[in-house]
Amino acid sequence: LRAKILGSAAGGGFPQWNCACSNCSRLRQGGLRGAARSQAQLALSADNESWWLVNASPDLRAQIEATSALHPRKGVRQSPIEGVVLTSADADHVLGLLLLREFHPLRLFATAAVRRMLLEDNSLFRVLDRFAGQSAWTEVVPSRTFSLEEGISVMPLSLPGAFPDYVPALRRTALTREEAVLALVLQSSCGKRMLYAPGLPRVEPEFLALAQDCELLLVDGTFWSDDELRRVRGSGPTAREIGHVPISGPGGTVEVFAGVRRPRKIYIHVNNTNPVLDKESAEYRQVRDAGWEVAQDGWEFEF
Amino acid sequence: LRAKILGSAAGGGFPQWNCACSNCSRLRQGGLRGAARSQAQLALSADNESWWLVNASPDLRAQIEATSALHPRKGVRQSPIEGVVLTSADADHVLGLLLLREFHPLRLFATAAVRRMLLEDNSLFRVLDRFAGQSAWTEVVPSRTFSLEEGISVMPLSLPGAFPDYVPALRRTALTREEAVLALVLQSSCGKRMLYAPGLPRVEPEFLALAQDCELLLVDGTFWSDDELRRVRGSGPTAREIGHVPISGPGGTVEVFAGVRRPRKIYIHVNNTNPVLDKESAEYRQVRDAGWEVAQDGWEFEF
Numbered sequence: 001l002r003a004k005i006l007g008s009a010a011g012g013g014f015p016q017w018n019c020a021c022s023n024c025s026r027l028r029q030g031g032l033r034g035a036a037r038s039q040a041q042l043a044l045s046a047d048n049e050s051w052w053l054v055n056a057s058p059d060l061r062a063q064i065e066a067t068s069a070l071h072p073r074k075g076v077r078q079s080p081i082e083g084v085v086l087t088s089a090d091a092d093h094v095l096g097l098l099l100l101r102e103f104h105p106l107r108l109f110a111t112a113a114v115r116r117m118l119l120e121d122n123s124l125f126r127v128l129d130r131f132a133g134q135s136a137w138t139e140v141v142p143s144r145t146f147s148l149e150e151g152i153s154v155m156p157l158s159l160p161g162a163f164p165d166y167v168p169a170l171r172r173t174a175l176t177r178e179e180a181v182l183a184l185v186l187q188s189s190c191g192k193r194m195l196y197a198p199g200l201p202r203v204e205p206e207f208l209a210l211a212q213d214c215e216l217l218l219v220d221g222t223f224w225s226d227d228e229l230r231r232v233r234g235s236g237p238t239a240r241e242i243g244h245v246p247i248s249g250p251g252g253t254v255e256v257f258a259g260v261r262r263p264r265k266i267y268i269h270v271n272n273t274n275p276v277l278d279k280e281s282a283e284y285r286q287v288r289d290a291g292w293e294v295a296q297d298g299w300e301f302e303f
Numbered sequence: 304l305r306a307k308i309l310g311s312a313a314g315g316g317f318p319q320w321n322c323a324c325s326n327c328s329r330l331r332q333g334g335l336r337g338a339a340r341s342q343a344q345l346a347l348s349a350d351n352e353s354w355w356l357v358n359a360s361p362d363l364r365a366q367i368e369a370t371s372a373l374h375p376r377k378g379v380r381q382s383p384i385e386g387v388v389l390t391s392a393d394a395d396h397v398l399g400l401l402l403l404r405e406f407h408p409l410r411l412f413a414t415a416a417v418r419r420m421l422l423e424d425n426s427l428f429r430v431l432d433r434f435a436g437q438s439a440w441t442e443v444v445p446s447r448t449f450s451l452e453e454g455i456s457v458m459p460l461s462l463p464g465a466f467p468d469y470v471p472a473l474r475r476t477a478l479t480r481e482e483a484v485l486a487l488v489l490q491s492s493c494g495k496r497m498l499y500a501p502g503l504p505r506v507e508p509e510f511l512a513l514a515q516d517c518e519l520l521l522v523d524g525t526f527w528s529d530d531e532l533r534r535v536r537g538s539g540p541t542a543r544e545i546g547h548v549p550i551s552g553p554g555g556t557v558e559v560f561a562g563v564r565r566p567r568k569i570y571i572h573v574n575n576t577n578p579v580l581d582k583e584s585a586e587y588r589q590v591r592d593a594g595w596e597v598a599q600d601g602w603e604f605e606f
Contacts, residue, residue, distance in 0.1 A: 011405075012405050013364055015368065016405060017363075017364060017367045017368070017373075017382060017384075017402070017403070017405070018375055018380055018381060018382040018384075018403075018405050018407045019375065019379070019380055019405070020374070020375035020376075020378065020379050020380070020381065021379055021380075024375075028368075028371075028374060058361075058364065058401070058402055059364065059365075060320075061316055061320060061361065061362065062362075062365055064320045065318065065320070068331075070320075071323070071331060072321055072322065072323035072327075073323075075323065076322070076323050076324055076535055076536075077321055077322055077323070077324075077535065077536050077537075078321060078323065079320060079321040081320075081321075091401060091404065091427065091430055095398070095401055095402075095427075098361070098394060098398055099320070099361055099398075100320070100321075101394065102314075102315050102319060102320070102321050102322070103321075103536070103539075104321045117426070121425070121426035122424070122425045122426055122427050123420070123424035123425055123469050123470060123471055123474070124394065124398075124425050124427070124469055125469075126468070126469040126471070127394055127468070127469050130468060165429070165430070165433060166426050166427055166428075166429040166430050167426060168426055168429070171426070232379055232380065233379075233380050233406070234380075236406075
């Protein structure tokens with residue numbers, strides 16, 4: 001199983017178009033020891049021929065072009081991209097679907113709730129339905145393992161997360177809350193496992209036990225601290241209020257995952273305001289000392 | 304009035320993710336004399352301080368980052384982007400709105416039909432409505448001139464175009480066809496005019512008369528020939544069937560605009576399959592000999 005990180009930033013990317021925080025300003029001016037990052041995007045392949053996307057970021061067009069394995073190889077209109085697995089209906093995880101609209105057949109895996117939030121309330125998704133069989137949806141049921149193809153099995157875990165803000169109140173009442181946010185355990189044919197959780201609203205004990213069993217964790221590194229957004233914007237919700245356990249502080253992921261020692265631990269979905277994006281920051285040293293890495297676009301893994 | 308072309312390609316961009324036509328393949332391999340292009344996007348400013356977007360392309364995040372005039376300059380969360388004028392509800396003209404979702408106030412100008420196709424049938428657009436006053440919509444009425452700010456007046460022209468494919472049948476019946484597709488005549492304070500028509504379904508005599516009165520035309524250069532898509536994909540609609548007068552052939556824009564001699568004439572919204580993207584092609588020479596240029600990302604104009 002090969003996994004490529006095509007994007008490692010949270011929604012908005014790094015830098016973010018309307019942000020001049022210390023990170024974004026220094027990055028634009030060339031004064032930051034740290035890399036620009038596009039919005040979180042993972043791609044998987046068992047045979048290096050066909051590829052599966054985990055979520056579909058708004059930066060997907062550029063991410064595909066930057067990745068030669070994802071370029072067409074057979075015929076004039078073709079793509080090695082077979083389909084997409086969605087972990088939520090968050091805008092930064094789904095907008096890229098609308099970029100895959102050029103008459104290419106896609107297999108789409110999502111919970112019933114995620115599919116309904118997208119298809120039933122958004123006519124734009126009809127761009128994926130311009131010919132019979134363009135998009136084929138498969139329902140994902142939390143805790144029920146499914147296979148993308150020989151050599152890629154996926155175990156979806158329900159996380160205690162919320163529906164995105166944009167979902168109308170009436171729609172919410174008709175949906176199953178357990179289907180709002182997933183983490184995925186991706187398993188290769190030799191039984192090695194990787195955990196993908198770009199949004200982690202809370203860490204339950206079972207989640208930690210599962211993490212201990214993996215070779216690789218790609219985990220929500222959106223915010224360094226719970227009040228990070230509020231400090232940059234002057235107001236706003238806490239990290240936990242919008243579904244992200246922060247990295248630092250009591251109950252933060254550094255502390256909570258301290259006992260998880262076997263897997264390689266990597267933060268992904270890192271917000272532009274997060275000080276760990278600066279390799280010269282104390283915060284970056286702290287996460288490195290705690291055994292974590294901070295994902296960058298283009299990283300690859302095989303297991 | 305300053306105008307910047309942030310993107311010059313048609314929907315899908317150049318290269319297009321699932322295309323290995325002669326243009327796309329040679330561009331990826333470095334064997335094409337021609338530039339990569341992001342999806343059509345125009346930005347306007349009268350004072351070089353505040354900027355207005357014409358349409359909102361799916362590539363907008365990268366387009367903003369590539370344009371220092373559009374970076375934040377005043378405060379930690381800020382943008383010189385004041386708002387957006389929409390010429391249609393086509394996916395490649397509107398998806399970028401969903402990228403401008405980071406709590407930034409925006410003024411949005413669209414016909415009632417375009418606004419309804421987006422807002423009433425797509426819950427995702429609620430990301431632009433997360434606080435009171437985040438998005439302020441102004442109705443555009445064909446042929447009624449409006450002003451974006453001192454020094455930028457806009458005359459919207461109804462074009463004989465269709466609603467996008469994704470719009471449900473029931474919605475179509477409730478909309479005014481004349482509000483589906485617009486061209487814009489942009490006028491500076493000194494009375495100089497530019498015509499922007501990235502989608503041109505048909506050329507009416509009044510349109511030609513108006514074009515003659517402008518300094519600059521940015522006109523639909525999507526397809527070289529009427530059967531271009533069919534030839535690349537093996538099947539599909541003609542250029543005219545999907546709202547684009549082709550460049551070549553009888554009734555094509557080279558022929559139809561031959562008598563329009565005053566303005567600088569530039570093709571924009573160029574599809575990845577169009578041979579004019581190759582500067583060594585006979586077709587490129589033909590349009591240049593006919594007095595046309597082919598837009599590239601980053602071009603700027605002042606008038």
